[in-house]
Amino acid sequence: MLTNVFTKTTRDRWKGMAIGVVSLAALFFFAMSVYRDIDLSVYTNLPEVFRTLMDIPKDADVGSLAYGAIFGSYGTLTIAAVTVSMGSSSIAGEERKGTIGLLLGNPKSRVSVLSSKAASLVLLLGLGSLALWGAGLGSAAILGVETGGMHVGALVFHMFAISAFFGFLAMAIGAWTGSPGMASGVTAGVMFISFVGAGLFPIIKGWENVTKVFPWYYFNGSKPVTNGVDWGHIAVLFAGIVVFVVAALVGVTRRDLKSQAVGVTLLDRLRGNPLTHNVIDRLAGSARVSRIWVKTASEHQGLLFVTAALMFFMMGVMIGPMYGFIDEAMVGLMDNFPEVLLALFGGGDMGTPEGWYQIESFGMMAPIAVMVVTVAIGARALAGEEQHRTMGLLLANPVKRSTIIYQKTFAMALYGLAVGFSTFAGVAIGSLLGGLGMNVGNIAATSLLVTLVGLVFGAFAVALSAATGRVNVAVYGTVGVALILYVLNALLPFNDRLVGYAKVSPFYYYLTSDPLMNGMNWNHGAVLTVLTIMLIVLSVILFQRRDLRQSG
Amino acid sequence: MATSAAIVAEGLTKHYGNVRALIDLDLSVERGEIFGFLGPNGAGKTTMIRTILDEIRPTSGRASIVGLDSHADAVEIRHHIGYVPGDLALYPNLTGHDTLTYFANLRGGVDWPYVDTLADRLDADLSKKVGDLSSGNRQKVGLIQAFMNKPEVLIMDEPSSGLDPLVQREFQALLREVIADSSTVFLSSHTLSEVQRVADRVGIIRHGKLIAVEAVASLRSKGIRTVELFFDSPVDAAVFEPLPGVGDVTVQNHHVTLSFSGQMETLLRVVTERYTLLDISTQEADLEEIFLTYYRDDVNEVVA
Numbered sequence: 001m002l003t004n005v006f007t008k009t010t011r012d013r014w015k016g017m018a019i020g021v022v023s024l025a026a027l028f029f030f031a032m033s034v035y036r037d038i039d040l041s042v043y044t045n046l047p048e049v050f051r052t053l054m055d056i057p058k059d060a061d062v063g064s065l066a067y068g069a070i071f072g073s074y075g076t077l078t079i080a081a082v083t084v085s086m087g088s089s090s091i092a093g094e095e096r097k098g099t100i101g102l103l104l105g106n107p108k109s110r111v112s113v114l115s116s117k118a119a120s121l122v123l124l125l126g127l128g129s130l131a132l133w134g135a136g137l138g139s140a141a142i143l144g145v146e147t148g149g150m151h152v153g154a155l156v157f158h159m160f161a162i163s164a165f166f167g168f169l170a171m172a173i174g175a176w177t178g179s180p181g182m183a184s185g186v187t188a189g190v191m192f193i194s195f196v197g198a199g200l201f202p203i204i205k206g207w208e209n210v211t212k213v214f215p216w217y218y219f220n221g222s223k224p225v226t227n228g229v230d231w232g233h234i235a236v237l238f239a240g241i242v243v244f245v246v247a248a249l250v251g252v253t254r255r256d257l258k259s260q261a262v263g264v265t266l267l268d269r270l271r272g273n274p275l276t277h278n279v280i281d282r283l284a285g286s287a288r289v290s291r292i293w294v295k296t297a298s299e300h301q302g303l304l305f306v307t308a309a310l311m312f313f314m315m316g317v318m319i320g321p322m323y324g325f326i327d328e329a330m331v332g333l334m335d336n337f338p339e340v341l342l343a344l345f346g347g348g349d350m351g352t353p354e355g356w357y358q359i360e361s362f363g364m365m366a367p368i369a370v371m372v373v374t375v376a377i378g379a380r381a382l383a384g385e386e387q388h389r390t391m392g393l394l395l396a397n398p399v400k401r402s403t404i405i406y407q408k409t410f411a412m413a414l415y416g417l418a419v420g421f422s423t424f425a426g427v428a429i430g431s432l433l434g435g436l437g438m439n440v441g442n443i444a445a446t447s448l449l450v451t452l453v454g455l456v457f458g459a460f461a462v463a464l465s466a467a468t469g470r471v472n473v474a475v476y477g478t479v480g481v482a483l484i485l486y487v488l489n490a491l492l493p494f495n496d497r498l499v500g501y502a503k504v505s506p507f508y509y510y511l512t513s514d515p516l517m518n519g520m521n522w523n524h525g526a527v528l529t530v531l532t533i534m535l536i537v538l539s540v541i542l543f544q545r546r547d548l549r550q551s552g
Numbered sequence: 553m554a555t556s557a558a559i560v561a562e563g564l565t566k567h568y569g570n571v572r573a574l575i576d577l578d579l580s581v582e583r584g585e586i587f588g589f590l591g592p593n594g595a596g597k598t599t600m601i602r603t604i605l606d607e608i609r610p611t612s613g614r615a616s617i618v619g620l621d622s623h624a625d626a627v628e629i630r631h632h633i634g635y636v637p638g639d640l641a642l643y644p645n646l647t648g649h650d651t652l653t654y655f656a657n658l659r660g661g662v663d664w665p666y667v668d669t670l671a672d673r674l675d676a677d678l679s680k681k682v683g684d685l686s687s688g689n690r691q692k693v694g695l696i697q698a699f700m701n702k703p704e705v706l707i708m709d710e711p712s713s714g715l716d717p718l719v720q721r722e723f724q725a726l727l728r729e730v731i732a733d734s735s736t737v738f739l740s741s742h743t744l745s746e747v748q749r750v751a752d753r754v755g756i757i758r759h760g761k762l763i764a765v766e767a768v769a770s771l772r773s774k775g776i777r778t779v780e781l782f783f784d785s786p787v788d789a790a791v792f793e794p795l796p797g798v799g800d801v802t803v804q805n806h807h808v809t810l811s812f813s814g815q816m817e818t819l820l821r822v823v824t825e826r827y828t829l830l831d832i833s834t835q836e837a838d839l840e841e842i843f844l845t846y847y848r849d850d851v852n853e854v855v856a
Contacts, residue, residue, distance in 0.1 A: 288650070289646065289650045289651075289653045289654035289657060290653075290657050291657065292658070295654060299645070388641055388643075389637070389639065389641035390641050390642065390643060391607075392602065392605070392607050392635075392637045393635070393637055393640075393641075393642070393655075393694075393697075394658075395605070395606075395607060395630075396605065396630055396633065396634075396635035396637075397630055397655055397658040397659055398627050398628070398630040398631045398658070398659060399627070399630075399658055400627050547607070547608035547609060548602070548607040548608060550598075550602070
């Protein structure tokens with residue numbers, strides 16, 4: 001192992017992990033203090049299947065609810081995402097930056113470089129997990145919440161294992177392909193499907209065992225916070241990690257290293273094929289560089305395609321027919337559900353098709369999907385060109401700085417709408433296939449509102465991008481703010497004194513009016529639109545005043 | 553407007569926090585000339601260019617290009633200029649041809665036959681993705697991009713970096729042609745020989761200050777030469793140093809190298825009185841020696 005590569009990687013990367021851990025610790029403290037004030041008798045009436053789905057143990061108490069809500073879902077997703085970002089850029093990141101040649105110009109082997117980066121990943125993930133463990137126990141102590149009988153350490157250990165699993169998967173893909181985008185994209189996709197699948201199949205009668213194909217099952221399938229470490233499950237995850245590490249080491253050794261990462265898109269392949277060359281060249285060759293917004297859009301076509309397809313098939317078409325298979329215990333019991341609890345899961349009522357779709361698709365996944373696309377485009381809009389040092393050249397042409405913002409925002413809005421539309425189409429078809437008879441206008445209204453929420457955060461990313469010229473600040477800043485605002489909107493209604501403050505969160509204007517049941521709330525739509533416009537105007541002001549950055 | 557200078561800077565100053573990157577820079581580049589902007593790395597060449605292009609804003613002072621204010625008329629200015637940034641970066645996923653199409657579309661079209669001519673002369677491959685090109689070949693795409701709109705003013709920051717000597721020569725020929733078509737070229741470089749070969753005037757910048765602006769011809773006429781003398785026996789440096797017009801004396805046994813300005817006869821008379829001269833060779837000094845000779849004090853003062 002190379003101490004200096006290890007040290008440099010750790011130094012470059014600790015901030016991402018630290019930001020993730022600190023925001024999660026703060027969220028956790030907030031969640032626990034909110035849960036502390038709730039009447040817990042609410043949970044004793046929950047049907048078992050619902051508790052399983054939401055990861056709430058039978059003898060639910062403040063502690064396990066908070067650990068389940070924050071560490072069980074957002075927390076692990078966040079920590080895993082940071083780990084994936086480290087894993088995917090291990091070798092591939094150096095190739096993209098063009099620094100790999102310099103690094104390997106020293107008398108060190110590829111294997112030793114990759115091992116050092118792997119060690120740094122394990123160290124940071126380990127430290128992050130320990131810090132979250134401390135925050136989990138510390139918050140409980142400060143708030144006077146009883147955590148006896150709960151295995152916080154076991155939960156955090158499982159979190160460590162699943163995060164490392166995905167991190168090393170990303171490292172292996174990066175080592176084989178040399179493309180950090182491919183590594184993080186594919187891993188994020190697998191993680192997303194796994195997260196959804198592990199939550200969905202346990203409640204489908206006869207399909208419970210399918211859950212075991214999803215890695216996420218080995219994270220919380222055994223309910224580690226209640227039952228302690230499940231060594232069998234941990235062994236499965238660690239076996240996967242070993243396979244990925246070996247694959248990464250083999251992959252990086254046998255491959256030609258890239259001097260500069262140039263992605264080959266589907267269009268490029270079609271353009272290179274003599275049969276399709278002429279048509280594609282006419283369509284895509286000069287067309288995709290015809291305007292700034294077209295070029296921006298073409299750069300993100302892969303991301304849009306994957307996200308829109310996931311929303312259409314997985315979260316739309318497939319969810320509808322599944323409704324008929326939900327455990328019957330679910331249906332009919334919904335009257336007993338307290339309003340406040342349902343609010344946490346997006347206000348869905350599982351006894352109705354609308355509530356089912358709200359819990360499965362619209363509550364969390366749809367806003368994430370739209371935001372993945374809008375924030376990716378928004379954050380790179382200006383800062384991406386600055387970090388790649390192409391902004392100077394672009395601005396040597398007779399275009400205003402504001403024009404660049406407007407064109408890139410237009411591409412972002414178009415793609416946001418495309419994700420919203422594919423969600424709408426998927427849900428409408430799913431409702432048809434499942435014979436659910438949902439109102440198509442209401443599905444459209446909800447899809448439009450989720451698109452508008454996505455655009456607010458996309459515009460926020462543009463503003464951060466305009467203000468700082470740094471992609472990372474724009475991405476992490478937006479994700480952090482969105483996470484906090486999401487949880488605020490979900491949890492503030494629990495507290496009578498603070499309920500009014502939920503209105504500061506854009507998410508309030510998305511599902512609070514229950515658009516799947518009540519149709520479009522134009523006032524809420526207007527609030528989100530005005531917010532987006534204001535953020536874009538702010539971006540123009542910020543960008544016009546600023547010196548362009550010279551390099552990354 | 554046609555009579556205004558191509559580029560004017562008045563008291564241009566740029567501070568980054570405590571770092572003074574440009575200090576009170578006054579400069580006027582006339583139309584139809586090639587102006588060489590010389591300075592070592594980090595002297596402020598790129599900062600000056602980025603300031604007049606409105607990429608960054610001056611702390612004080614102002615600049616104009618073809619009579620238009622560099623900030624207020626920034627967009628209008630860009631109709632009149634071609635620009636090659638230093639340390640050029642392009643979009644790696646686009647081919648050279650796509651790249652040029654993109655920029656052409658932002659300007660509302662381009663003369664494609666002229667682009668083909670340029671690509672031919674610079675031996676550029678426009679069908680490959682820019683990310684797959686070597687840095688020299690990528691630079692060619694950047695050069696074509698700057699030339700292709702036949703701009704009134706070409707602003708180039710280290711334009712020949714990475715180019716092989718043959719392409720450099722073709723590039724210099726192109727520069728002379730566009731000047732003949734009454735364009736103006738502002739050429740920043742740390743390579744003296746390049747500037748010497750093409751520029752009409754040179755400005756030298758160090759530590760953010762413009763030290764001198766001189767016509768290349770008038771510098772040459774100062775007549776500094778490097779003189780090498782070979783004798784039949786070892787010689788003493790002290791004999792040469794006090795002579796008028798002599799500097800930078802190096803003695804290696806029988807062999808003396810010195811820089812000299814003045815009449816050759818005075819030098820020869822003194823040395824032949826003392827020693828037996830076997831051979832002599834003289835050559836015109838390059839700009840570096842001229843600058844070092846004439847501006848040594850300024851340079852030292854600024855460095856100190």
